[in-house]
């Protein structure tokens with residue numbers, strides 16, 4: 001079994017972040033990732049691949065959708081390391097309509113790491129950490145930004161929106177609902193970034209065709225290859241906007 005899996009995935013080994021192509025681009029080939037059969041996945045762990053993935057997928061669409069209304073502003077003591085490396089003093093970030101004050105924030109901290117590690121908004125995912133996959137996409141003043149490429153200290157006074165601020169269980173954004181309806185995810189790891197880009201492009205001056213959607217979504221890579229369903233979800237929401 002191990003040999004078979006090695007053989008099956010060997011063509012993906014060259015897909016480092018530096019050379020990965022985004023399959024949204026119309027002129028690029030899709031990754032031919034064969035799905036495992038149900039019996040291959042079920043096995044000794046006692047659960048099926050499908051049940052495992054459906055759980056992850058839903059988690060991606062609703063990523064980190066724990067209610068934020070009661071989230072308390074974060075005030076954490078500076079660590080010794082931060083003190084030694086020159087923390088910035090208090091920085092207040094406005095995220096999903098709520099202010100979070102961070103004490104002695106490391107000036108080198110990316111917005112992605114601050115969201116995930118300091119504020120515990122883990123719906124925003126870290127994929128490549130190099131600006132190449134789009135998994136970390138958030139909105140800053142309504143525009144999509146790769147949060148792994150942006151320093152937190154630069155965003156005091158900005159309106160930052162994460163996937164947790166887009167919709168909540170029972171009150172999904174139309175794009176979240178469309179991703180569920182069209183199965184726009186497989187593992188779900190890229191999904192929150194895909195949804196953040198898809199929501200932003202609703203207000204961007206792009207053309208009406210599927211090719212326009214693919215071009216606008218070209219910064220978001222899905223290694224599972226759920227592109228067809230993602231485009232269907234975006235198309236549906238655009239047609240109703």
Ligand code: FES
Pocket residue numbers: 125126127128129130131132133134135136137146147148149
């Ligand atoms: S984590 Fe890949 S673009 Fe930011």
Ligand code: FES
Pocket residue numbers: 184185186187188189190191221222223224225226
């Ligand atoms: S659903 Fe798995 S990477 Fe996109």
